[in-house]
Amino acid sequence: xxxxxxxxxGTGYLTINRPDKLNALNIDTINELKExxxxxxxxxxxxCVIVTGSGEKAFVAGADIExxxxxxxxxxxxxxxxxxxxxxxxxxxxxxYIACVNGYALGGGFEVALSCDIIFAQxxxxxxxxxxxxGILPGFGGTQNxxxxxxxxxxxxxxxxxxxxxxxxxxxxxxxxxxxxxxEELLSAAKELAVQIxxxxxxxxxxxxxxxxxxxxxxxxxxxxxxxxxFGVVFSSVDAKEGLSAFVEKRKPxxxxx
Ligand code: CAA
Numbered sequence: 183x184x185x186x187x188x189x190x191x192g193t194g195y196l197t198i199n200r201p202d203k204l205n206a207l208n209i210d211t212i213n214e215l216k217e218x219x220x221x222x223x224x225x226x227x228x229x230c231v232i233v234t235g236s237g238e239k240a241f242v243a244g245a246d247i248e249x250x251x252x253x254x255x256x257x258x259x260x261x262x263x264x265x266x267x268x269x270x271x272x273x274x275x276x277x278x279y280i281a282c283v284n285g286y287a288l289g290g291g292f293e294v295a296l297s298c299d300i301i302f303a304q305x306x307x308x309x310x311x312x313x314x315x316x317g318i319l320p321g322f323g324g325t326q327n328x329x330x331x332x333x334x335x336x337x338x339x340x341x342x343x344x345x346x347x348x349x350x351x352x353x354x355x356x357x358x359x360x361x362x363x364x365x366e367e368l369l370s371a372a373k374e375l376a377v378q379i380x381x382x383x384x385x386x387x388x389x390x391x392x393x394x395x396x397x398x399x400x401x402x403x404x405x406x407x408x409x410x411x412x413f414g415v416v417f418s419s420v421d422a423k424e425g426l427s428a429f430v431e432k433r434k435p436x437x438x439x440x
């Protein structure tokens with residue numbers, strides 16, 4: 183199995199698992215990732231997902247170079263589309279995804295992290311897009327997602343130079359939320375955040391994700407209209423009634439996800 187997945191107390195734990203190849207994304211791994219994301223969507227008990235890599239050295243060291251070496255231009259296009267569509271499943275999901283970057287996050291690995299909603303990094307994390315040094319370019323959304331997250335200047339510098347940056351630099355550039363010393367601290371912080379997210383109304387969290395993710399590409403005016411429309415829709419939910427009543431009645435809300 184190239185992707186391990188288990189769910190416990192409402193949190194899904196997804197581990198990309200090819201440690202001998204630094205968790206590089208070959209076609210089987212991408213297909214297993216896709217299946218896992220689709221399974222997460224079906225499972226109403228899962229409210230939040232933590233994504234990490236197996237082993238001590240890498241989150242994901244990119245798309246599998248040995249596999250790509252044999253691709254024709256048309257196959258490469260299809261490979262990029264499959265990778266993009268797979269990672270996009272995290273962005274279109276209403277469930278928050280938290281990346282725990284435990285080492286190298288290069289090329290396709292950086293792209294996995296950029297498709298998550300929150301990025302936590304271990305102090306040994308290294309981020310970069312080495313693609314142009316291989317004669318290719320990022321193909322799983324990196325050019326689009328890094329420029330949207332960090333701005334075009336930063337994206338151009340990192341992508342054109344193929345240089346790696348450490349966790350501290352990535353945090354300074356707004357690519358990383360928090361840095362942790364050890365893998366245990368990294369995973370436990372992610373778990374704690376997942377628990378905190380799960381205390382809230384799932385529909386409201388999901389709509390807030392839609393407003394931020396989908397609203398980002400819109401003009402400010404359209405984004406505000408979109409936010410207001412979701413604000414209106416959420417008022418028809420059971421959990422909105424529960425949350426507002428609980429505050430007024432000075433008690434803890436009991437959210438059911440409705
Ligand atoms: N694809 C295939 N195999 C990879 C790999 C990758 N992206 N990254 C590492 N591996 C393999 C190595 O070939 C090696 O396998 P063997 O033991 O069978 O030889 C094993 O993982 C361990 O790697 P190293 O011995 O190289 O480990 P290191 O500690 O010396 O170096 C590293 C670590 C700097 C990350 C180095 O492995 C490296 O540069 N990897 C490639 C990184 C890269 O260029 N990623 C971008 C890929 S392109 C892409 O992702 C396109 C896209 O956007 C879709």
